[in-house]
Amino acid sequence: MRTLKVALLGCGVVGSEVARYMDTHAAELTARIGAPVELAGVAVRRDGLPRPGIPEHLLTTDADELVARGDVDVVVEVIGGLDRARDLITSAFAHGASVVSANKALIAAEGAALHAGAAAHGVDLYYEAAVAGAIPLLRPLRESLAGDRVNRVLGIVNGTTNFVLDKMDSLGADYPQALKEATALGYAEADPTADVEGHDAAAKAAILAGIAFDTRVRVQDVHREGITGITAADIAAAKAAGCVVKLLAICERGTDGASVTVRVHPAMIPLEHPLAAVRGAFNAVFVEADAAGQLMFYGPGAGGAPTASSVLGDLVAVCRNKLAGVTGPGATTYAELTARPMGEVVTRYHVGLDVADRPELLAEVATVLAEHGVSVESFNQRRHEGGCSLALSTHEATDAALSAAVDTLRGTAGVHGVTSIVRIEGR
Incomplete structure (x- = not known):
C-alpha cells in the first residue's frame, strides 16, 4: 500500500x-x-515557536x-x-x-x-468543519437527504452569541456584562x-442554504443583524x-418554488421548541x-478538538476517494433559486414602545399598525x-409592512420611542 x-x-x-x-x-x-x-509538512506563519508533538523537520514557513x-x-x-x-x-x-x-x-464568498x-x-x-464544528451537518444535507426536498433550515450556528444570550437569560445580565464573561472564559x-454582529453566522447560513436548496447563495444575499441591540428588557x-x-x-425555500430567503437575526422562540x-x-x-420531517443536529460548534473531528472525517473521505480514483459529490446549483429580499419575509414580531400615559394612545398605535397590514395579537x-411601556406581539406580517408601521409610529404624537423590535419564530 502506498x-x-x-x-x-x-x-x-x-x-x-x-x-x-x-x-x-x-x-x-x-x-x-x-x-x-x-503528514508531509506543516506550514506555519512563524519559526521558533514550540509545536509539541510535531517533528521539527516537518515545519515550514513556505x-x-x-x-x-x-x-x-x-x-x-485551517x-x-x-x-x-x-x-x-x-x-x-x-x-x-x-x-x-x-x-x-472563504467557502461562503x-x-x-x-x-x-x-x-x-x-x-x-x-x-x-466550516459550519457547526463537530456536528455532522453538511454531508447529511448533501448526501443523506439528497433524495428528499429540504424546505427549511433553522439553527444556532454561533457559540459565542448563544453563550452571551444564555447568560443574559439565566443571570439577568445585560449585554456588556454577558460579553465580558464570554471573553474572560475564552468563548x-x-x-x-464577527460573532456578535452576525457575520460568522451569515457565512454559515450561506453555505447551509446553498447545499440545502441546490442553489448558489452568496453572503450578500443573507440578511444580517447581530445581538448588540438586545437588552435585558428584551430578555x-x-x-x-x-x-x-x-x-x-x-x-427557507419560497412557497413559489422558485425563491429562497436566508437571514440571520435575533428571534424569540417558544420554550417548547427544541x-x-x-x-x-x-x-x-x-x-x-x-x-x-423534522431533524435536529446538536453538539459543540467550535473548539480545537471538535472542529478537528470534522476535518478528520473529511480527510478520511477524501483519502478513500484518492485510493478509489474517484471524487465525491461537488456543488450542485441546478435549482437556480432567486434570493428574495428581507422585506418579503413573513413572520411575527415583538415590538416595544415608550409612550405617553393617555387612554386613547393604545387605539392609535393599533390603528397605525392596522393601516400597514399588521394586526396585534x-x-x-x-x-x-x-x-x-407598551409591549406588543403581532400576527404574521411582512418585514416591509412592519418596518413601515414602525417608521410611522416613530412620528406619532405620544410615542416617545421604539425601544425594541424582535422577531418571533418557531410557532
Missing part, C-alpha cells in the same frame, strides 16, 4: 489537534482509509512550496482568511491535491469558483465583531411570553424536509414615571 501524504496549512488550535490525532490514531486511520496516511509538492495527496487548510487561503487552495488543485478546509468565510476549480482538476473539496475573541419580555432569545440562521434548550456555546440546527402596558 502512503497518502497530507500537507497541513496552519498549526493553531485546530491544526495542532489534527496533527496530534493523525499521530496518536495512525493505525485506526490506516484501517479506515485502507492505506497509511502521514506554504506555497508545500502545496506544490508532487507527492502531496491532500491539503488541509489558516482562515480569504486571499491567501484561496491562492493556496487553487495551487493545491493545480498540483493534483484534494483539499479539506474549515474556512467558512468563493465556494462556487473553488468547486469549479476542484472539478476542473479532478480533485475533491470538502469543508464539513469570545478580543474583537468579537424579560421573552420570558414573560414563554420564550427565549436566540441568534438564528434561517434558510432550539430553546440549546445552552452555553453549543450549536444546533433544525432541518425540515418533505419525507424525513396581544399587548402589555405598564406605567412608569413619565409615561408607559
